Amino acid sequence: MIRKMEEKDISAVMQIWFETNIKAHNFITKAYWTSKYEMVKQILPEAEVYVYEEGKNGQIDGFIGINDCYIEGLSAQSMGIGKYLLDYVKSRKTELRLCVYEKNVHAIYFYQRENFRIQAEETDEDTNEKEYVMRWGK
Numbered sequence: 001m002i003r004k005m006e007e008k009d010i011s012a013v014m015q016i017w018f019e020t021n022i023k024a025h026n027f028i029t030k031a032y033w034t035s036k037y038e039m040v041k042q043i044l045p046e047a048e049v050y051v052y053e054e055g056k057n058g059q060i061d062g063f064i065g066i067n068d069c070y071i072e073g074l075s076a077q078s079m080g081i082g083k084y085l086l087d088y089v090k091s092r093k094t095e096l097r098l099c100v101y102e103k104n105v106h107a108i109y110f111y112q113r114e115n116f117r118i119q120a121e122e123t124d125e126d127t128n129e130k131e132y133v134m135r136w137g138k
Helices: 007-024 028-048 081-090 105-113
Strands: 001-005 048-054 058-066 069-078 094-101 117-123 132-138
Touching: 001 081, 001 117, 007 048, 007 058, 007 069, 048 081, 048 132, 058 081, 069 081, 069 105
Parallel strands: 069 094
Antiparallel strands: 001 048, 048 058, 058 069, 094 132, 117 132
16 A cells, blocks of 8 residues: 555655665665765655555555655665556656666666656766656656
């Protein structure tokens, strides 16, 4: 089930955020993600965040965070949940944008398969890594 994030979900969402960022971005140091943890935890409630909750025990297995039409983050711990969350947001928006690191080839393929197109290339000032600006629209 997908639902809006509640305050009680923040710890679980942050654990997924941290673990998936380290796994997906092995070209960026773990120290970088550790240094961003508290800042992300503070601003998370300001975004429109949806969680994927599995079963009766209420375990959160993924989330998507959006500001207006910009996807701040999409993280899931099981196959298929990321697509499910993205489809949920697509059904509510007419346009979506995001940035994805050039070295995160798996994510680029995922978003291209979901009809996102590369609009621009830039460099993330925090990490000095090249990233693509991608857009989806109806």
